[in-house]
Amino acid sequence: MLGFRRFPKNVGRQYDEFLLDSIDRAKDEWDQAAETEQAISEVDGEIVAQTRLARQKYLFLYREARERNVSNNRIQSSVIDY
Template sequence: MLGFRKNIKNVGSQYDEFLLSSIDRAKAQWDQAKETESAISEVDEEIVAQTQLSKAKYLFLYREARERNVSNNRIQSSVIDY
């Protein structure tokens, strides 16, 4: 029971690192989906839906990081372009 608080602190920082890496992956997927959508001449509903889903995932993770006050050099508010 003595080391319980120490473990909670480590779990929180591990989750924050996982969250930051998830944000990086989600941003890369969203960028890829936008590039795919713009590169294809005949865009169908599935491609548009995939792009919107990638955007929603990224924005959800970004909001979660902001609510948790996760700060790191990797997150910049300027990366959101609507």
Template sequence: MLGFRKNFKNVGAQYDEFLLDSIDRAKDKWDKAQETERAVSEIDEEIIAQTQLSKAKYLFLYREARERNVHNNRIQSSVIDY
């Protein structure tokens, strides 16, 4: 039983790390969708829908991390300007 508890705590930490990685990827997708929307001269409903979907995914993951009280010690890749 003690081994199971250790494993269970490790699963939570792994999920938190996965959640942070997912947030980073979702933010990148949202940023790219916004750039595409700005770059295209004729915006159709599909492009708008993709941008809204990317935003919704990012905000969902962000809220999940806040509810789980997950904090990040790294700088989000979308913030860094190369």
């Protein structure tokens, strides 16, 4: 039909699931980076930068999920302390 493609109707739900999985991974990376920073006695700038980057990745994905109104019991708003 003139090159028009039909997209599946559940693409949004698939993206939402992918986004939730990404949030879970980002939270784990942030927790691991924070634990590493606390465990090392001589913290250098690179370790601090990795922790900040992991936190910013998590916050970016979390905001994206909030803008898309993704609701699920997997995201806890209490994990963010401003």
